Amino acid sequence: MNRYAISAIYKFEMARTKRTIFQSIISPVISTSLYFVVFGSAIGSRITEIGGVSYGAFIVPGLIMLSLLTQSISNASFGIYFPKFTGTIYELLSAPISYYEVLIGYVGAAATKSILLSLIILATAGLFVPLEIAHPFWMLFFMVMTAITFSLFGFIIGIWADNFEKLQIIPMLVVTPLVFLGGTFYSVNMLPAFWQSVTLFNPVLYLISGFRWSFYEISDVSLTTSVTVILGFLALCMLTIWWIFKSGYQIKK
Amino acid sequence: MPAIIQINKLSKIYAGGFQALDTINLSIDKAEIIALLGPNGAGKTTLISTICGIINPSSGSVTVDGHDIIDGYRHTRKVIGLVPQELTTDSFETVWDTVSFSRGLFGKKPNPQFIEQTLKDLSLWDKKDNKIMELSGGMKRRVMIAKALSHEPTVLFLDEPTAGVDVELRKDMWNLVRKLRSNGVTIILTTHYIEEAEEIADRIGVIKNGQLILIEDKVSLMKKLGKKQLILDLKENLTDLPSELENFDIQLKSQGMRLIYTYDTTEEHSGIAALLQQLSKLGIQFNDLKTDQSSLEDIFVSLVRDAV
Numbered sequence: 001m002n003r004y005a006i007s008a009i010y011k012f013e014m015a016r017t018k019r020t021i022f023q024s025i026i027s028p029v030i031s032t033s034l035y036f037v038v039f040g041s042a043i044g045s046r047i048t049e050i051g052g053v054s055y056g057a058f059i060v061p062g063l064i065m066l067s068l069l070t071q072s073i074s075n076a077s078f079g080i081y082f083p084k085f086t087g088t089i090y091e092l093l094s095a096p097i098s099y100y101e102v103l104i105g106y107v108g109a110a111a112t113k114s115i116l117l118s119l120i121i122l123a124t125a126g127l128f129v130p131l132e133i134a135h136p137f138w139m140l141f142f143m144v145m146t147a148i149t150f151s152l153f154g155f156i157i158g159i160w161a162d163n164f165e166k167l168q169i170i171p172m173l174v175v176t177p178l179v180f181l182g183g184t185f186y187s188v189n190m191l192p193a194f195w196q197s198v199t200l201f202n203p204v205l206y207l208i209s210g211f212r213w214s215f216y217e218i219s220d221v222s223l224t225t226s227v228t229v230i231l232g233f234l235a236l237c238m239l240t241i242w243w244i245f246k247s248g249y250q251i252k253k
Numbered sequence: 254m255p256a257i258i259q260i261n262k263l264s265k266i267y268a269g270g271f272q273a274l275d276t277i278n279l280s281i282d283k284a285e286i287i288a289l290l291g292p293n294g295a296g297k298t299t300l301i302s303t304i305c306g307i308i309n310p311s312s313g314s315v316t317v318d319g320h321d322i323i324d325g326y327r328h329t330r331k332v333i334g335l336v337p338q339e340l341t342t343d344s345f346e347t348v349w350d351t352v353s354f355s356r357g358l359f360g361k362k363p364n365p366q367f368i369e370q371t372l373k374d375l376s377l378w379d380k381k382d383n384k385i386m387e388l389s390g391g392m393k394r395r396v397m398i399a400k401a402l403s404h405e406p407t408v409l410f411l412d413e414p415t416a417g418v419d420v421e422l423r424k425d426m427w428n429l430v431r432k433l434r435s436n437g438v439t440i441i442l443t444t445h446y447i448e449e450a451e452e453i454a455d456r457i458g459v460i461k462n463g464q465l466i467l468i469e470d471k472v473s474l475m476k477k478l479g480k481k482q483l484i485l486d487l488k489e490n491l492t493d494l495p496s497e498l499e500n501f502d503i504q505l506k507s508q509g510m511r512l513i514y515t516y517d518t519t520e521e522h523s524g525i526a527a528l529l530q531q532l533s534k535l536g537i538q539f540n541d542l543k544t545d546q547s548s549l550e551d552i553f554v555s556l557v558r559d560a561v
Contacts, residue, residue: 002327002360004358004360004362005357005358005359005360007357008353008356008358011354011357012350016345086341086343086344087337087341088341088342088343090302090305090307090335090341091400092358093306093307094305094306094330095330095359096327096329096359096360097360252307253267253268253309
């Protein structure tokens with residue numbers, strides 16, 4: 001294994017975060033804080049509790065998941081797309097490094113950044129609402145697995161995209177709506193029966209539900225289902241990446 | 254001595270059906286400098302990119318330092334350094350960081366002393382903390398070379414390394430190439446500057462339409478294909494070429510004021526003495542005489558034209 005190469009990619013990506021600290025860390029923290037203020041105050045004054053948890057505390061796992069998903073995708077997709085855009089990908093392609101080592105470097109850095117961000121948001125949330133984490137192991141499990149899986153998904157988007165519009169289209173038009181409609185701000189039990197059934201097709205619901213369970217032991221679906229969905233999506237992303245590497249799709253001529 | 258690079262029947266056909274390389278065979282020795290010439294789109298960059306692993310070959314094989322470029326890519330890429338044609342750099346990185354990144358990417362342990370020496374050799378040391386976006390085009394070209402040298406390669410590909418750089422930098426680069434070669438580095442460069450090939454290459458390859466139409470030692474190529482001419486400026490003009498001179502490859506030019514005799518440098522006798530004797534017999538006097546040899550550029554143009 002070319003550990004120096006993995007380390008070089010990882011450090012390069014982490015250094016980029018340092019250079020763009022406002023965009024990478026401060027901006028998402030401010031956005032999430034605004035969600036607390038707007039949703040926590042506006043809706044929280046009408047919905048005091050869900051499942052015995054204050055509304056402000058209820059939305060914390062969903063908001064963390066929102067950042068975790070979008071930042072994982074954005075970090076990884078941009079990380080691999082930018083060398084393609086600038087042409088510096090020639091160096092990656094001509095280096096004595098396997099595709100999987102490239103993947104570990106980029107996805108590792110993207111996941112690290114989004115996990116750090118999530119932990120910062122978690123700490124920030126603690127300033128607004130009283131927090132409790134019933135199952136810290138499962139909280140970390142969902143956080144890490146989601147970060148890795150969606151960083152892999154972001155890597156796929158970064159490989160697929162051949163312009164900046166494509167880079168943004170999936171996160172903006174697919175992922176963000178799925179997160180909003182996946183129970184970030186509400187429990188699916190509050191929806192009419194028809195929409196409850198529709199929501200069950202939203203994979204993000206399972207992530208938020210499992211993550212929220214690790215905090216408050218309340219969930220919309222069972223823990224097993226949540227774990228199965230995240231592992232299933234991870235397997236799907238790995239399979240897609242395996243095919244990309246095998247075929248050289250959008251990488252090699 | 255076994256070849257450091259061995260290319261066997263290498264072909265590349267792109268997805269659209271365009272054949273960029275057509276059955277290339279080439280053997281390159283250690284510490285050799287090879288210049289690849291050819292018109293735009295001839296396949297020079299495709300050949301380099303294929304050897305470096307950026308493009309997949311359609312057929313044929315390439316070994317570098319005894320290892321196949323596909324099965325043994327970890328070894329072959331470790332010994333290869335590439336300076337691409339385009340100035341593709343990460344604008345926001347510092348010179349030091351980007352060169353150190355390249356060393357790590359190619360699997361080498363960090364070595365700040367070596368990076369420092371490389372930057373000093375390329376007159377980049379005082380720019381080490383500058384962001385690449387702040388550098389001039391010539392400086393960026395030096396950074397690209399520093400990146401390619403950062404992992405101490407034994408084979409260096411320079412794809413048009415002096416395109417758009419000033420004369421001083423071009424000469425610096427030639428000196429660097431010679432220094433690298435003296436350290437045992439094999440160098441393959443593509444160029445549009447014939448004088449560059451003439452100046453530093455040991456062998457010249459000409460690529461046209463994806464085919465290697467010629468690969469020859471530079472000196473013997475110039476000897477073999479280079480024509481020499483004896484130019485005589487006459488005292489008085491001639492209306493016609495005298496019949497006594499018909500056995501010579503001679504032309505009357507400049508309204509009868511100049512005779513141009515073309516001869517082959519590889520022949521045992523150039524025929525100059527016989528010509529001068531004949532001119533003396535005929536009473537043809539001249540003010541001046543000089544010789545002219547065809548340059549590599551003339552040879553290149555004639556080869557490319559003939560291969561159409």
